[in-house]
Amino acid sequence: xDFRVDKFAKVRAFPNPEEKLRAVVNRAPxxxxxxxxxxxxxxxxxxxxxxARRRLxxxxxxxxxxxxxxxxxxxxxxxxxxxxxxxEYQKLQTQIEQLHKENEHYEQQVKALQSDPKTIEKEAREQxxxxxxxxxxxxxxxxxxxxxxxxxx
Numbered sequence: 001x002d003f004r005v006d007k008f009a010k011v012r013a014f015p016n017p018e019e020k021l022r023a024v025v026n027r028a029p030x031x032x033x034x035x036x037x038x039x040x041x042x043x044x045x046x047x048x049x050x051x052a053r054r055r056l057x058x059x060x061x062x063x064x065x066x067x068x069x070x071x072x073x074x075x076x077x078x079x080x081x082x083x084x085x086x087x088e089y090q091k092l093q094t095q096i097e098q099l100h101k102e103n104e105h106y107e108q109q110v111k112a113l114q115s116d117p118k119t120i121e122k123e124a125r126e127q128x129x130x131x132x133x134x135x136x137x138x139x140x141x142x143x144x145x146x147x148x149x150x151x152x153x
Contacts, residue, residue, distance in 0.1 A: 112119040124130045
């Protein structure tokens with residue numbers, strides 16, 4: 001076996017920060033030239049963009065206004081939904097009024113049946129077919145039910 005040690009095989013030399021800074025400074029003119037070149041290439045586009053800024057702003061405002069109109073009219077809480085909900089609300093209000101009137105009618109009928117002797121007598125005559133002595137009650141006969149066996153023929 002060979003036990004010889006290579007003396008500085010794994011020693012790493014760290015770069016000097018000053019050398020890196022000098023390399024950046026030395027390449028600065030190249031970077032400036034590249035930046036100038038990019039600006040010169042983009043200048044016609046930037047000039048056209050600057051000249052069309054009013055048209056672009058007007059177009060942006062038009063698009064924003066159109067989007068707002070669509071959102072207000074057809075959005076989740078837009079005018080279309082608002083009108084349908086308002087119609088539903090009015091329909092429900094009329095139903096509530098109708099039910100209140102019906103409830104008042106039934107309350108009056110219940111009070112009359114509890115305390116008014118004329119109403120009690122009227123209901124007894126109509127539903128139970130009661131009569132005073134000497135009165136005759138006429139009741140319409142129920143219509144005959146059609147025979148189902150003759151309908152099959």
